[in-house]
Amino acid sequence: MIHMKMLKTVIEPLIEAALSEVGINNDHWKSMLAPSRELEQGDLSLPCFPFAKQMGQAPPQIAEAIATAMPPHEAIGEVNAVAGYLNIKASPAWLAKSILHSPSTSGHPFGECQPTGRKILIEHTSANPNGPFHVGRARNAILGDSLVRLHRLFGNEVRAEYYVDDMGKQVGVLAWALANLSSDEVEATLAGREPLNPKWAGKADHQRVRWYQAAQVIRQERADKEEIEQEIGRMVHASEHGDQQVLDDFQAAYQPVLDGMLTTLARLGIGFDTFTKESMFVTNGDVGRLMEQFRSFDIHGTADNGAEFLDLGARGLKGKTEFFFRRGDGSSLYATRDIAYHMWKWQQCDDLINVLGEDHKLQAKQVGMTLTELQQKVPEVMFYSFIKLPEGKMSTRKGNVVFMDDLLEEASEQAAAVVGALRPDYERDQVKEIADAAGKSAVRFNIIKVSPEKGFTFRWEEALAFEGGSAPFIMYSHVRACSILRRCEKEGVDVAEEMAKSDVEIPDEMSSGMIGLLRSLAVHNDVLAKAVNDRRPHLFANQLLHLATCFNAFYRDCMIVVDGEVNTFNLQVSEVARRLMRTGMEGLGIVPIEHM
RNA sequence: GGGCGUGUAGCAUAGCUGGAUAAUGCGUUGGCCUCCUAAGCCGAAGAUCCCGGGUUCAAAUCCUGGCACGUCCGCCA
Structure with a gap:
C-alpha cells in the first residue's frame, strides 16, 4: 500500500483536529488512512464505518461532519464525504510547489540520491560455473541486480557479491571430463542431443558444458564407471580438505566457463563487485x-x-x-x-540480502x-520461483532450454526489425544501438515486473513484446522527454536558466495530464522506498510504468514550446519526470537511451 | 505423507498489514498524426477474484477445510 507520504504528513494533524472536534478520540484511524481506491475521489481516504458505533451515527453522516470540521490548508485541494468515506485530494498547485521547490521534503525528486550510510551486501546468482545461463537461472541474476541497483538509487552503499562454488562434485566432474575426455568422445556421447550452436562455439561456457554433460552420461554408462567415480571422489575429497593443487586444477577448469557466463550477464548490464570462493x-x-x-x-x-x-x-x-x-x-x-x-x-555490512531459488x-x-x-543475525532472503517453458520444466538434458545468449540475440534482432520499420532514416549503427538497448531492457523488464514468488512461464512473444507494459514503452516516454529538451535547444531556450527559475507562476487550472503526472511524481520515491525495504522490485517496475503512462498523458495535454515560446512551468515538471524516469530506468537496468 | 509457495476477464499480471464500482498490458473492437518521436493517445466489450465454511459493519485480502499446480523433505551443491 503506497501512501502519498508528502500529503499524509501534512494532513494527519489536520484530521486529528477535525476528529477531536467531532468527538472521536482514538488512534486507530491512523492505520485506516489509506490511498483512495477511486483516484477521482482523492489521494487519501478515511473510511468512517468504525466510528459508527461510538458515535451512534451513520458513517456517511460522520464523514460529512469530519469533512466540515477539517481546517483549511494549502495542501488540500478538495475534501469530500462520499458513502461513508472522507476523501482528501491534494491541491495540484501545492503538489507542484512541493515537487519543484523543496527536494528535501519529497525525497529526491530530481533523482539524486541522498546517501543513507547503510552498507548492504547483496549476494545473488552464484550459479555453479558448469554451463551457460538459461533464462531459468537468469531470473536470479536479473532480480538480484535490480535489487542492487534499486538500493543504490535509494542511497545505500551496496556490494554485489558472487559466491563461487569452486569445489565439490559439480566442478570435480567438469575438471575430470576436461582432463580425460577427447572432443570426439564428448561428441559421440552426446550424439543424440542438440548440437552446439556454431554461434557460441568460441564461448567457453557453451563449449565446456558439453564435457560436463558427456561426463554425466559416461559416469552412468561406461564400463569403468566405478573407477571414474573413485577418481572424482578422490578429487572432491581433496578439494574439501583444501588441497591446493586440486583446487588450482578445478579453477583452471571452471574459470573460463565462469568468464563466459559473466559475459552473458554483462550484456544484460549485470556485474559484480566481488567474487568469493x-x-x-x-x-x-x-x-x-x-x-x-x-x-x-x-x-x-x-x-x-x-x-x-x-x-x-x-x-x-x-x-x-x-x-x-x-x-x-x-x-x-x-x-x-x-x-x-x-x-x-x-x-x-549492516544488512545482508541473499537471492535464492525457492528450492533453497x-x-x-x-x-x-x-x-x-x-x-549471529539472520540474512534477509529474496526467494523466487522457477521459470518454466510452455513445454514444461527447463531441462538441459531434454534440450528443453532457452539460453540467455540466444534470447538476447533474438531480442536484439526483433527490436532491430521494429526500429528499422519505424525509423527508415536511421543509420545502421544507430538502429543496432537502439535495438540492443531495447532488446536487453525488454528481457530484463519482462522478468522484473512480476513478483518473484509467482511461477513464471517464459514465452517468446512476451519476452520480445515492445509495446504496452514493456521496457521500450518506458524508454519511449523517456525519449519523448529528451526530445522536448532537444526542441528547446533548437528554439534557443536556455534550459538551465529556465530550470533555475524558482518563482514560476503555478497555474490555478491544470489539465488532467498535468495533475496525473504530479500525483505520480509525488509517490515515486515512496514506492522506491517500499520496493527496497520489502525487497520487491516489481513494485518499482510498476511505478515506472505508471510514471511513463502519466508522462504520455502530460505530453498530450501540456505543450512545452509553442510558437518559439517556452512554458517554464511545464518544462520544469517535464524535467523532473525525465530525470526520475532516467534514474528509475537505471534502477531496473533499463538502458536510458535518448533516441528511439 | 509432511513443510513452504501460488491460484484474479480468452491470455499474462497488479492489488493480499481487511474498506467504495477489483486495476494494468496483450488479444477483440471503435476513433485520433497540417501540432515537442503514433514503440503513443482516447473510447467499448470482457471477472462465480479455484471451491466450501467461518470471523467482521465490511473479505480477492484474515481463519479453517478441500482441490489444482510448483518446490523441498540427500552424510548433493
Whole structure:
C-alpha cells in the first residue's frame, strides 16, 4: 500500500483536529488512512464505518461532519464525504510547489540520491560455473541486480557479491571430463542431443558444458564407471580438505566457463563487485573451527558412522529436523561452508540480502536457525520461483532450454526489425544501438515486473513484446522527454536558466495530464522506498510504468514550446519526470537511451 | 505423507498489514498524426477474484477445510 507520504504528513494533524472536534478520540484511524481506491475521489481516504458505533451515527453522516470540521490548508485541494468515506485530494498547485521547490521534503525528486550510510551486501546468482545461463537461472541474476541497483538509487552503499562454488562434485566432474575426455568422445556421447550452436562455439561456457554433460552420461554408462567415480571422489575429497593443487586444477577448469557466463550477464548490464570462493573458508580454517564449535551445542548429535548434525527440531523446525554439517569421513558440507561464509559476510555490512531459488528454502531456514544458534543475525532472503517453458520444466538434458545468449540475440534482432520499420532514416549503427538497448531492457523488464514468488512461464512473444507494459514503452516516454529538451535547444531556450527559475507562476487550472503526472511524481520515491525495504522490485517496475503512462498523458495535454515560446512551468515538471524516469530506468537496468 | 509457495476477464499480471464500482498490458473492437518521436493517445466489450465454511459493519485480502499446480523433505551443491 503506497501512501502519498508528502500529503499524509501534512494532513494527519489536520484530521486529528477535525476528529477531536467531532468527538472521536482514538488512534486507530491512523492505520485506516489509506490511498483512495477511486483516484477521482482523492489521494487519501478515511473510511468512517468504525466510528459508527461510538458515535451512534451513520458513517456517511460522520464523514460529512469530519469533512466540515477539517481546517483549511494549502495542501488540500478538495475534501469530500462520499458513502461513508472522507476523501482528501491534494491541491495540484501545492503538489507542484512541493515537487519543484523543496527536494528535501519529497525525497529526491530530481533523482539524486541522498546517501543513507547503510552498507548492504547483496549476494545473488552464484550459479555453479558448469554451463551457460538459461533464462531459468537468469531470473536470479536479473532480480538480484535490480535489487542492487534499486538500493543504490535509494542511497545505500551496496556490494554485489558472487559466491563461487569452486569445489565439490559439480566442478570435480567438469575438471575430470576436461582432463580425460577427447572432443570426439564428448561428441559421440552426446550424439543424440542438440548440437552446439556454431554461434557460441568460441564461448567457453557453451563449449565446456558439453564435457560436463558427456561426463554425466559416461559416469552412468561406461564400463569403468566405478573407477571414474573413485577418481572424482578422490578429487572432491581433496578439494574439501583444501588441497591446493586440486583446487588450482578445478579453477583452471571452471574459470573460463565462469568468464563466459559473466559475459552473458554483462550484456544484460549485470556485474559484480566481488567474487568469493567457497574454498576460502576451508583453507583458512573457518569451517574446521565452526564444526568444533557445533560440538559444544546441546542440540549436537552424532550418527552411527560418525557424521554429525544439529537437531533443529529441538528449536521448532518441522519436517526434516536433523541438519547435517559434517560427513562420516570428517569433511564439511555445502551448508556448513555457507554458514562460515555468512559469518564472514556479516563482518562487512549492516544488512545482508541473499537471492535464492525457492528450492533453497529449507537450506536457508537451516542456515538461518544455525546462525541464530551462533548468536549471529539472520540474512534477509529474496526467494523466487522457477521459470518454466510452455513445454514444461527447463531441462538441459531434454534440450528443453532457452539460453540467455540466444534470447538476447533474438531480442536484439526483433527490436532491430521494429526500429528499422519505424525509423527508415536511421543509420545502421544507430538502429543496432537502439535495438540492443531495447532488446536487453525488454528481457530484463519482462522478468522484473512480476513478483518473484509467482511461477513464471517464459514465452517468446512476451519476452520480445515492445509495446504496452514493456521496457521500450518506458524508454519511449523517456525519449519523448529528451526530445522536448532537444526542441528547446533548437528554439534557443536556455534550459538551465529556465530550470533555475524558482518563482514560476503555478497555474490555478491544470489539465488532467498535468495533475496525473504530479500525483505520480509525488509517490515515486515512496514506492522506491517500499520496493527496497520489502525487497520487491516489481513494485518499482510498476511505478515506472505508471510514471511513463502519466508522462504520455502530460505530453498530450501540456505543450512545452509553442510558437518559439517556452512554458517554464511545464518544462520544469517535464524535467523532473525525465530525470526520475532516467534514474528509475537505471534502477531496473533499463538502458536510458535518448533516441528511439 | 509432511513443510513452504501460488491460484484474479480468452491470455499474462497488479492489488493480499481487511474498506467504495477489483486495476494494468496483450488479444477483440471503435476513433485520433497540417501540432515537442503514433514503440503513443482516447473510447467499448470482457471477472462465480479455484471451491466450501467461518470471523467482521465490511473479505480477492484474515481463519479453517478441500482441490489444482510448483518446490523441498540427500552424510548433493
